[in-house]
Amino acid sequence: MGFFDKIRDGLKKTRDNISGQITQMVNSFTKIDEELFEELEELLVMGDVGVETAGYITGQLRERVKQKGLTDPGLIMEELQDTVAQLLMGDDTLHMGTKPSVILVIGVNGVGKTTTIGKLASRLKQEGKSVILGAADTFRAAAIEQLEVWAQRADVPIIKHAEGADPAAVVFDTIAAAKARGCDVVICDTAGRLHNKKNLMDELSKISRIIGRELPGCDKETLLVLDAATGQNAVHQAREFQSAAGITGIVLTKLDGTPKGGVVLPIKRELGLSVKFIGVGEQVDDLQPFDAAAFAAALFDTEGRPPVQAGAAQPELVEEPEEEALEEVVEEAGEAREEPAEEGREAPAIVWDLPALDGGESEPEPEEELREKKKRRFWPFGRE
Numbered sequence: 001m002g003f004f005d006k007i008r009d010g011l012k013k014t015r016d017n018i019s020g021q022i023t024q025m026v027n028s029f030t031k032i033d034e035e036l037f038e039e040l041e042e043l044l045v046m047g048d049v050g051v052e053t054a055g056y057i058t059g060q061l062r063e064r065v066k067q068k069g070l071t072d073p074g075l076i077m078e079e080l081q082d083t084v085a086q087l088l089m090g091d092d093t094l095h096m097g098t099k100p101s102v103i104l105v106i107g108v109n110g111v112g113k114t115t116t117i118g119k120l121a122s123r124l125k126q127e128g129k130s131v132i133l134g135a136a137d138t139f140r141a142a143a144i145e146q147l148e149v150w151a152q153r154a155d156v157p158i159i160k161h162a163e164g165a166d167p168a169a170v171v172f173d174t175i176a177a178a179k180a181r182g183c184d185v186v187i188c189d190t191a192g193r194l195h196n197k198k199n200l201m202d203e204l205s206k207i208s209r210i211i212g213r214e215l216p217g218c219d220k221e222t223l224l225v226l227d228a229a230t231g232q233n234a235v236h237q238a239r240e241f242q243s244a245a246g247i248t249g250i251v252l253t254k255l256d257g258t259p260k261g262g263v264v265l266p267i268k269r270e271l272g273l274s275v276k277f278i279g280v281g282e283q284v285d286d287l288q289p290f291d292a293a294a295f296a297a298a299l300f301d302t303e304g305r306p307p308v309q310a311g312a313a314q315p316e317l318v319e320e321p322e323e324e325a326l327e328e329v330v331e332e333a334g335e336a337r338e339e340p341a342e343e344g345r346e347a348p349a350i351v352w353d354l355p356a357l358d359g360g361e362s363e364p365e366p367e368e369e370l371r372e373k374k375k376r377r378f379w380p381f382g383r384e
Contacts, residue, residue, distance in 0.1 A: 006288060008298040010280025014261030018047035019300045022080070029073040032065055036073060040080075047259075048231040050266035057083055057265070077300055085296035087265060090274035092249075092290045096129075096185060098218045100178045102211055103187045104204075106245055107225030108237065109140060112253035112279060116225050117189055118150025119287035120251075120277070124185055125154060132181065134174030134188040135160040136167040136207070147189055153284070157181070167191060168206040175214045201244045223276060225251045226267075229258035235266050242271060253279035256286075264295070 008015075021043050029036050037058050044054035060083045061076070070079070094103070103120070107113035121131045133151050135158060137143045144160050151158040159174040171188050178186045191203050211220060224247045226234040234252075241247055250273050255261045267273055275290040 006280055006286065007278070007291075007294055008301060010256040010278070010286070010288075011261055011295075011298045013257070013259040014047075014255065015299055015301075017259035018043070018049075018262050019077070021047075023077060026073045026076050032071055032073055032076065036076070037062060040076075044262070047262040049262040050232060050235065050270065053087075053266040053269040056269055057087065060087075081296050081300040084265065084299065085293050088268055088275070088292035088295060090268065090292070092274045092276055092292065094221055094249075094276060095219045096221075098215075100132075100175070100183050100186050100215065101219040102175075102215065102221070103185065104190050104207065104220070104222045105187065105225060105251075106190050106204075106222065106241060106247075107251075111225045111227040111230075113137075113225045114143065114146045114150060114189065116251050116253060116277070116279065116287065117147065117187055118154055119279075119284050121150070121156050121187055122154040122284045123287060125156060129184040130182065131156045131185045131187060132174060132178045132183045133158040134170050134186060136170040136174070137189045137191055138163055138165045138167050138170065139191070143189065167203055168210050171207050172210050172214065175211065179214075204245050220248075221276075222246055222248045223251050224249075224273075225253060226263075228252050228255045228261050228263055231258075231260040231263055232266075234263050235270065238267055238271055238273060242273065247273055249274050249276035251275075251277045251279070251287075252290075256280045261299075 022040060025039050025043060026036070040061070041054045041058040044057060045051055049057070057080070061079055064070075064079045064083065065076075068079075070076075095101070096103075105113055105117050105120075107116075117133065121133060124131050131154070133147060133156060135144045135147045137147075138161060141163075144163060148158055148160070157177070159170060159177050161170050161173070167190060174186055174188060177183075188207070190207065191200055208220075211218065222245055224238060224241050224245070226237060228234065230237070238247070238250065250267055252261075252264055252267075252275055255278050264275055264278075267275065277287050278290050278295070280286050280288055
């Protein structure tokens with residue numbers, strides 16, 4: 001399955017919830033007017049896009065329609081897709097130019113933080129990078145054991161301490177091991193508690209000081225993992241973590257199981273945070289790098305085809321042969337003759353004398369079987 005297909009399949013529920021309803025609404029209009037924009041904004045809000053972001057999108061769409069002088073509602077979807085794609089454009093790549101680079105991963109319980117770390121480690125290793133994990137979320141029950149399982153699956157080393165240990169000490173030992181082993185990337189599982197932002201901020205500040213002292217000038221990413229199924233609550237979590245932890249990017253998980261994938265839009269528009277990865281399935285390779293254009297295309301593509309790039313070669317259409325052509329093929333294959341009807345048949349059987357492949361005499365074949373064989377020469381995989 002290709003990159004676009006994975007994203008499209010993963011966004012099915014969101015697409016049905018947002019673009020499916022918008023398409024039905026647009027098709028009910030005969031002209032582009034203010035009522036259309038009002039209904040569009042309402043549907044966007046219902047699709048977990050949020051009031052502010054929905055207003056922004058419809059405002060941008062009004063400008064596009066006005067500038068291009070559009071009057072046909074059928075053209076709205078393409079303009080909406082382009083508007084969403086431009087909204088989502090941003091710095092969606094990981095910055096890992098130093099050796100080692102550090103990735104801190106944060107997220108509340110249940111959002112898929114540990115799974116994301118394992119999938120990310122596997123992806124980076126497949127790209128040829130050496131990765132080491134640090135189990136620095138030392139207070140959540142079973143967090144260390146879960147990360148160990150993923151370290152084994154990804155076949156990467158892990159540094160851990162006992163449960164309840166100082167997270168900064170785990171990060172210190174992980175960095176020391178990375179330098180000793182020449183690792184390219186350090187991924188640390190860090191705290192994800194929001195009930196006391198001061199403790200969270202203090203803990204992350206201490207970790208940042210350790211990194212700054214042991215790896216001065218290194219590239220560092222702080223990724224917040226959010227569950228797309230929580231909808232607008234994910235936006236609230238992002239806002240709280242952003243104020244406490246200095247988030248550099250978002251990983252949005254479980255998109256394949258929710259119709260609330262539209263939450264990616266307010267995260268970008270209202271918080272200015274770029275989505276770095278999206279989770280569209282349970283498999284290791286279902287953690288996909290975020291691509292704004294591909295996301296928008298998959299969100300609004302109702303025909304199951306990726307957008308055709310300008311200048312790309314178009315597939316050559318092969319016309320099916322007419323029935324008359326089939327008749328000619330059958331007639332040219334040999335001479336037909338009529339045999340007496342068998343017992344129980346109402347009409348005589350029509351058979352064809354065909355030359356055998358080895359030069360000998362061939363067995364006569366019934367007309368219906370021959371026709372089927374000739375059809376398969378034209379449609380080897382069927383008409384559908």
